[in-house]
Amino acid sequence: MCHPFACSVVAQRPGHVYNLRMAAKTPPTSPVEMIAALAALGEMRVWSVLITIFGDAVAARGGQVSAMTLQTILDRLRFKPEAMRVAIHRLVKDGWISRDKQGRQSYYKLSKEGRAEFLPATQRIYAEAPALAGPWQLAILPPMPEKQRGEAKKRYSDAGYLAVSPTCFIAPAGTPAPKDDQALNLDAPLAQVPNWVRETLGPPHLQIEYQQLERMLERLSRTKVTQGDEAAALRVIMIHQWRRVLLRHADLPAELLPATWRGEACRALVLQEHKRLSALADPWLDNEIGSGTAALAC
Known part of the structure; x- marks a missing residue:
């Protein structure tokens, strides 16, 4: 199983496809259509969606949720019970969540290891603005064989550097530079950043996904929602698709990104729609899970 916070785009699940070309002519008008449209933006692996549910719906309500409530939300997203059972089994086996059996009902919560991975990502997902650091510095490697260059790239990546070439x-x-640093280190003003640097840090495929x-998200803002369970499902799938793109790149200032980059426009819409959907979703979730705001228990 892939890392729950590592996302990729692959083919949609059979029976859960929404034609984006058709969407341009017939925008979704109902919550069910909107769920299908959002699902078509990128892959919906059940185990990854479950992690989103824990982050968006469960964490603020004591951190524990019943299997029945999880399936209710997944039903709205058109996942079958057997798909959830397989995904839950894998997440428990891999140590991402833990299970507590109470009578005939099972309850789940993120494990200590799962929370360690989950919390930093959550801070980025729900931030009102990216946490931008600056000023910036460049590290330029000296000539070296390809194998050594690959090893150096990994060391710099692990140290928090982004490759622009x-x-x-x-x-x-x-x-801090990685151990055995042999690079030329320079301060880098952002006044005149070449387009090739912008395109490297904000590659075309991510630009398209944000667009x-x-x-x-604009269509979602025009979708009328009246039921709490539908609002909760829409909020989960919206956050899931936002997370799927956001966590595949670093937070960078506009000066380092292409002019066509729509990441921050999406952030504003996500926060707007999260607030709107929460008016219906939160009371329903409070009833299903509880309204406690305690920190996640160990």
Whole structure:
């Protein structure tokens, strides 16, 4: 199983496809259609959606949720019970969540290891603005064989640097260089950043995904929602698709990104729609899970 916070785009599940070209002509008008449209933006692995549910619906309510409530939300997203059972089994086996059996009902919560991975990502997902560091510094590698260059790239990546070319890396000023650093380190003003750097840090495929997400979020804002369970499901799938794109790149200032980058426009819409949907979703979730705001228990 892939890492729950590592997302990729692959083919949709059979029976859960929404034609984006058709969407341009017939925008979704109901919550059910909107759920299908959002699902079509990128892959919906059940185990990854479950992690989103824990983050968006469970964490603020004591951290524990019943299997029945999880399935109720997944039903709205058109996942079958057997798919949830398989995903839950894998998440428990891999140590991401723990299970507590109470009579005939099972309850689940993120494990200590799961929370360690989950909390930093949550801070980025729900932030009102990206946590931008600056000024920036460049590290330029000297000539070296390809194998050594690959090893150096991993060391710089692990140290918090972003690659803008095979031999050039960028990081917030003051970021410690990796051990055995042989690079030329320079301060990097952002006044004149070449387009090739912007396109490297904000690649075309992510630009397209943000543009598609923005269009769907605008349609979501025009979708009338009246039921709490539908609002909760819409909120989960919206956050899931936002997370799927957001966690595949670093938080960077506009000066380092292409002019067509729509990440911050999507952030504004996500926060707007999260607030709107919460008016219906939160009372329903409080009734299903509880209204406690205690920290996640160990």
